[in-house]
Amino acid sequence: MATFTFELVSPERVLFSGAVDAVVLPATEGDMTVLAGHSPVMTTLKTGFLVVTSTPGNGRRVLVRGGFADVNQNGLTVLAERALPEEELTQDILDQEILTAEMHYDATNEPAAKHAAESAIAQLREAKAALNF
Amino acid sequence: MPSLKDLRNRIASVKATQKITKAMQMVAAAKLRRAQTAAEAARPYAERMAVVLGNLASGITVGPDTPRLLAGTGSDRVHLLVVCTAERGLCGAFNSSIARLARDHANRLLAEGKTVKIICVGKKGYDILRRQFAEQIIEFVDLRAVRQIGFEQADQIAQKILGRFEAGEFDVATLFYSRFRSVIAQIPTAQQIIPAEIEASAGATDAVYDYEPEEGEILTTLLPRNLTVQIFRALLENAASEQGARMSAMDNATRNAGEMIKKQTMTYNRSRQAMITKELIEIISGAEAL
Helix, strand or coil: CCEEEEEEECCCCEEEEEEEEEEEEEECCCCEEECCCCCCCCEEEEEEEEEEEEECCCCEEEEEEEEEEEECCEEEEEEEEEEEEECCCCCCHHHHHHHHHHHHHHHCCCCHHHHHHHHHHHHHHHHHHHHHC | CCCHHHHHHHHHHHHHHHHHHHHHHHHHHHHHHHHHHHHHHHHHHHHHHHHHHHHHHHCCCCCCCCCCCHHHHCCCCEEEEEEECCCCCCCCCCHHHHHHHHHHHHHHHCCCCCCEEEEEHHHHHHHHHHHHCCCCEEEEEEECCCCCCCCCHHHHHHHHHHHHHHHCCCCCCEEEEECCCCCCCEEEEEEEEEEECCCCCCCCCCCCEEECCHHHHHHHHHHHHHHHHHHHHHHHHHHHHHHHHHHHHHHHHHHHHHHHHHHHHHHHHHHHHHHHHHHHHHHHHHHCCC
8 A cells, every 4th residue: 555754743853754654643623544646735633632553453542632634745743732552542631722722612602613622522521431441 | 367276167068069960960960961862862853854844945936925924014113032041050151141132132122212122931031121111021931840841842832933923022032042062162142033043955856846734824834833943943053052051050059168168178187287286295394304
């Protein structure tokens, strides 16, 4: 299978850099899968899991919050405000994230922002359930 | 002429000081390495962000719909200065050179009849600027409790600035910090953050991008984040600069202490010898007189 270059960058460090088969992105307007040769796209991301497949049938999940993805001929670059690989996730971190999202929800009055926070909370709760915490 | 005991005490105290400065230098060197790696690790994010913003902004014509963070408020009457300094002293001219740059900038603006507001990040800059600009300082951000600067701290500061911008409290914001060039060279820098200065990337890709959601919408979410990234980078550069400045300041102090010890030991030995000679002469002349 054709591979492409994928980079996952958070403000503190570069989390992943290398050739992969496919990446599933939690884009704001619906999940999308990026494969090699994808046409150039730029999209914002919502809170959710990003799935990196470097060998067929073997995905690695990373929880991302607030960011955007840039697909061009050089590959895919994801800039995430916060990115947590599945291995590093603990119940405390997730609870903290949920709390922050809830505070965002309470703090804002704009319908769009409220909706975004609401879906973030739902995503995080789902993540918590999926990881059996 | 100080007595031998005085000299001995003085040498001992300089030696103790030298030990402290030496230790501080070594601690600063270790912290510098950490701060430097943190600053370098943060660089890719900031660079990519700049490229993406450049791409987006070059495709947009400035109009009434353009986000104000990019286009500005249309006036430049009220200026906000965000001055980032260290929380601790004993690092040479680091804090004072940032404060001086900010002060000159503020004085120039005041002379032009503009209104100036100041947000201080870091205690030292606050202490220096408070003397002259007590009325202009509107906020003081204390990072003393923070061990390692994270994105959250930068985000908090950015949110404060954004809140004030949206409330129409200022038109132009400038960020003051020290750029880390090398251990011996830290450059105090003033950087305009609102309205955002975006260098249109010359090598903008010709490829036609699909935007999801609309370009304008992406831009509105991206611009506040860009502000946070700029502040985050400034804080990290500042942290590295601070340690670098402290390291060279403490290196100088250690060397000066060494020189002082050498000089005083020389005086001590001379006066000790003079005393012995004097006593011998007294004994000999006493014996001759018999």
